[in-house]
Amino acid sequence: MRNIIIVDAISTGKNFIYDIISRGYNPVVIQSKISGDSPEVKEYIDYVEGDLNSIEYDFEWIHEKDTYEETLEMVRDYDPILVLPGNEKGVILASRLSSDLGLLCNPIENLDAMTLKDEMQKRLAENNLRHIRGQTVTSIDEAIKFYDDENLKQVVIKPIYSAGSSSVRICANKEEMVASLNELFDETNYYGEDNSEMLIQEFISGDEYIVNTVSCQGDHRVTLVWKYHKVKTSEGAIIYDTCRTVNELNIGEAEMIEYAYKVADAIGIQYGPVHGEYMIDDDGPVLIEVNCRPCGGHMDSEFLDNISGQHETDSILDSYLKPEHFSEEKKKPYRLFAHGVVKFFIAPKDILADSSPMTNISLKLASHHRTSLPNSFETLHPFVKTIDLNSSCGLVYLVHDNLFALHHDLEFLRKVESKAFDLVLSEYNDELPVIDNEKSINDSIKLLDTCEIYGTTLFVTDQKIDRNCVQAGLDEISELHATYDCVIVNLNSSMINKKEDEIAELFLEIFTKVKVGGMIFVPETTYQCLISKRRGMEALLRILNLRIELPPNGVGGVIIASKT
Numbered sequence: 001m002r003n004i005i006i007v008d009a010i011s012t013g014k015n016f017i018y019d020i021i022s023r024g025y026n027p028v029v030i031q032s033k034i035s036g037d038s039p040e041v042k043e044y045i046d047y048v049e050g051d052l053n054s055i056e057y058d059f060e061w062i063h064e065k066d067t068y069e070e071t072l073e074m075v076r077d078y079d080p081i082l083v084l085p086g087n088e089k090g091v092i093l094a095s096r097l098s099s100d101l102g103l104l105c106n107p108i109e110n111l112d113a114m115t116l117k118d119e120m121q122k123r124l125a126e127n128n129l130r131h132i133r134g135q136t137v138t139s140i141d142e143a144i145k146f147y148d149d150e151n152l153k154q155v156v157i158k159p160i161y162s163a164g165s166s167s168v169r170i171c172a173n174k175e176e177m178v179a180s181l182n183e184l185f186d187e188t189n190y191y192g193e194d195n196s197e198m199l200i201q202e203f204i205s206g207d208e209y210i211v212n213t214v215s216c217q218g219d220h221r222v223t224l225v226w227k228y229h230k231v232k233t234s235e236g237a238i239i240y241d242t243c244r245t246v247n248e249l250n251i252g253e254a255e256m257i258e259y260a261y262k263v264a265d266a267i268g269i270q271y272g273p274v275h276g277e278y279m280i281d282d283d284g285p286v287l288i289e290v291n292c293r294p295c296g297g298h299m300d301s302e303f304l305d306n307i308s309g310q311h312e313t314d315s316i317l318d319s320y321l322k323p324e325h326f327s328e329e330k331k332k333p334y335r336l337f338a339h340g341v342v343k344f345f346i347a348p349k350d351i352l353a354d355s356s357p358m359t360n361i362s363l364k365l366a367s368h369h370r371t372s373l374p375n376s377f378e379t380l381h382p383f384v385k386t387i388d389l390n391s392s393c394g395l396v397y398l399v400h401d402n403l404f405a406l407h408h409d410l411e412f413l414r415k416v417e418s419k420a421f422d423l424v425l426s427e428y429n430d431e432l433p434v435i436d437n438e439k440s441i442n443d444s445i446k447l448l449d450t451c452e453i454y455g456t457t458l459f460v461t462d463q464k465i466d467r468n469c470v471q472a473g474l475d476e477i478s479e480l481h482a483t484y485d486c487v488i489v490n491l492n493s494s495m496i497n498k499k500e501d502e503i504a505e506l507f508l509e510i511f512t513k514v515k516v517g518g519m520i521f522v523p524e525t526t527y528q529c530l531i532s533k534r535r536g537m538e539a540l541l542r543i544l545n546l547r548i549e550l551p552p553n554g555v556g557g558v559i560i561a562s563k564t
Contacts, residue, residue, distance in 0.1 A: 001026040004317075005075060005083045007094040008032050009059075010051040012294045013086025015301045015313040017057045023317065027059040028078055030071075032089055034191055041192035064093065072100055082320055084272065085293040088163040089191060091115050104320050106292070110268035114292045117160050118199050120267060121287070127266040129259070130286045134201035136160055140181050143200050147174055154203035157181065159189040163296070166190040166390050168238050170203060190390065206281030208288065209253075210243065211260040212295050212312060213274045214326070216319040220264045220274075221330040222257060223315050224295075224308055225249075231346070233387065240344040240389050242410065243297065245307055247336045247403075256285035263287050273316050297342055298395065303369050306399045307340040338401045341367075343413050345424050346386040347393040353381045353425040355501035358394070358416070361423060361508075364543050365409040367400035373425070377499070380428050393425060412542060420532035420539045426500030433529060435492045440525035441465060444490040447521050447558070454519055455485035460510050462494040474506065480513050487514045488521045495529035503530060507540050514563050520546065524557035534559065 004020045005028045006013065020027040031048060034041055052061060065071040075083065075097050082103060085094040092115055098105035106114065113123040124131035135146040147155065157180050158168045167184050171177040177200070184195050210226035225246040231239050246253065256278055264274050267290055275295045277288040294312045304311035310329070318326045345358075356373040363371070373394040374381055383393045396413060400406040416423050441463055448467050451457050457469040458480065464471050472480060474494055489510055495503055514520055520541070527537035538548055541561045549560040 003028050003078045003080045005030060005078060005080045005094075005097075006086045007083065007090030007097075008048065009055070009086035010048055011087050011296045012299045012312065013090075014051060014055050014298075015294070015311055016084070016086055016317075017055050017059050018301070019314045019317055021057055023321065025081065027057075028080070029059055029061050029086070030075070030090075030093070031061065031063050032093055033064040033066075034089075036188075036192045038188065038192055040188055044190070044192060068096065072097060076101060082317075084316065084320075087293055087296065088115075088291055091292050104271050106270050106272065107268055113267045114269075114290065115161060117158060117289050119160075120290055121201075123266050123268075124263065124287060127262070129262055129266055130284065132201045132204060132286060132288075134199050136197050136199050137181075138197055140178055140185075143177060143181055143198075144174065146200055147177060150202070152202055154205075156201045156203050157184060158199050158201070159184075159195055160197050160199050161193070162189040162191070163291075163390075166388055167195060168388060170232055170238060204279045204281055204286055204288075206279045209246070209256060209278045209280065210295065211257065211274075211276045211278055213260060213264060213276065214312070214315045214319045215264060215269045215271055215274070216323050216326040218265075218270045219326075219330070220261050220269070221326070222260075222334060223310060223312055224304070224336075225253070225257075225334075226295075235387065238388065239346055239386055240392060241346070241414075242344065243342045245336060245340040247339055249334075252280050252284065256280055259285040259287075263290065267292075271319055273312060298372060299342070299397070300370065303340065303397050303399060306369070307338050308336050338399050339403050339406045341398040341406060341410055343396045343398065343410060344389070344392040345373075345394040345396075345417060347383050347391070347425070348421060349385050351383045351393075351425055352428045353377065353383055354428040355426045355499040356394070356424065357422075357426060357501040357504040358396070358424045360501065360505055361416075361540070361543055362396050362413070364508075365396075365398065365412070367398040367406045367409045369397040369399045371396050383425060412539075415542075416539050420536040422500055422531035423504065423536050423539055426531055429531065432496055433492075435496075436525065437463065437493070440490055440492055440523070443523045443525055443558075444488065447488050447523065451486040451488060451519070451521065456483065457486040457488065458484040458513055459488050459490065460513075461490040462492065463490060477506075477509055477513070482513055482515050484514055485518045486521070487511070487518065489526050490523065491526050492529055500531055504536075504540060507537070508544065511541060511544050511546060511561075516563050518563050519549075520559075520561040520563075522559040522561075527559060 004025045006016045007030045009016050009029045017027045083094050083097045085091040095111050099108040112119040118136045121131045137143040155171050169180040208228040212223045213220045226243050227246050229241045275291040278285050301311040355377050359373050384391050459469050459471045527534050530536040546561040547564050
């Protein structure tokens with residue numbers, strides 16, 4: 001079997017492994033080296049190795065040598081048919097190896113334009129294409145001079161070589177630019193390299209897109225188009241909220257596709273992928289940056305196939321190995337089978353989490369495909385405040401052929417994120433809640449008396465009382481069926497020492513015991529057991545499509561819901 005080598009097969013690039021195997025080739029992964037021993041470097045290495053260890057198919061795993069010459073000879077011994085990048089860090093090494101081994105690849109003289117954010121804009125200018133004004137600076141004085149000379153207002157600061165939105169800042173004025181540079185010059189980029197050079201660019205305000213293309217012999221075709229929604233923090237950081245598919249082109253978007261083809265030509269792309277990021281403003285489309293590797297975002301093959309009937313890594317291999325199939329795919333119109341969204345969770349602050357209720361809650365969404373959050377919390381898990389793409393604290397992948405269903409699920413996730421974040425990641429709290437047993441019993445008696453008119457009543461409680469109804473403790477819930485006209489929940493002492501995800505799962509099961517047309521009552525003494533309290537309980541009701549009813553005048557501190 002001939003070998004196909006992938007440099008850093010991580011994120012969406014992991015899909016290469018099965019695609020290579022399914023074509024009858026042997027996958028070999030080079031893990032590129034990264035210098036330094038800072039916490040950021042160690043974190044990146046752990047991330048890469050964790051991603052590679054998560055691949056469920058067999059592949060050979062080798063490591064980049066100390067020198068390029070040693071690496072080249074090691075790779076030469078494998079006699080590969082292709083050497084391809086699996087992520088941004090792999091583009092330079094894969095391109096050099098392919099060129100020196102005489103394999104199909106993009107011309108090596110285009111490598112700077114393919115990887116450096118300042119050089120790709122220069123290449124556009126040389127080809128009379130719209131580009132973003134910018135200047136690479138090594139000092140704050142240089143930045144101020146460029147800012148003043150160009151009469152700029154808002155600017156974007158970014159490393160000339162990095163990934164995601166790491167070390168990217170939007171600055172509203174010169175003062176913010178200077179403050180951000182003072183901070184960024186002391187930091188490292190995504191790969192642990194010093195930010196000795198920073199790119200200052202004019203700020204372009206508009207709608208931001210991804211256009212993913214693959215190329216074969218200099219001919220280009222689109223695989224998928226996405227549109228971003230981002231938010232800006234008070235510190236000027238760019239934070240991803242969602243990325244959704246563009247299923248039908250709207251005004252101005254066809255022009256962007258034409259421009260993307262011209263960008264690929266200007267950069268000198270002959271083979272393989274361009275993950276291009278573009279902005280459309282009043283003047284039309286303009287390139288933000290190109291990344292000559294698969295789209296990121298940890299998008300698995302099934303997710304992409306459900307959306308478009310193809311996935312990027314397979315289409316990339318076609319561009320090298322099956323030019324006739326590439327040509328046939330190029331003839332087809334752009335048609336998607338479903339709508340897709342990736343929701344990036346935004347941590348509002350540094351959090352020491354002890355569970356992730358959303359891992360199970362999201363499974364109940366109609367459009368749910370996959371959730372990327374920690375599954376195990378044997379120890380407390382620290383999460384930093386989200387300041388860029390790399391510090392997003394989790395992802396949910398949604399796909400559905402009904403756009404309304406997808407939007408419904410997305411809005412639910414946004415509401416939980418903003419109103420009941422502890423259902424995404426629950427923060428560790430060693431303070432035990434204060435329980436007023438007398439109040440909880442009195443409230444329950446009032447509710448039971450009120451609910452006599454509803455018919456059969458299920459009273460889920462850890463405090464049995466003298467009333468004529470079905471009373472069940474936690475250990476009895478699983479044996480009950482959805483036959484009750486009314487469900488009243490009175491749980492407090494039994495919730496002590498349970499994590500938020502356990503509590504959420506219990507309530508989700510309890511709420512299924514009401515029949516269609518029935519009512520659910522949750523008093524304050526019960527919903528306060530959740531960290532996010534009332535809003536968290538309301539979210540659990542909504543994920544089951546239960547209707548939250550208007551509270552009647554005079555009845556306070558009780559959530560009332562119905563199953564319609």
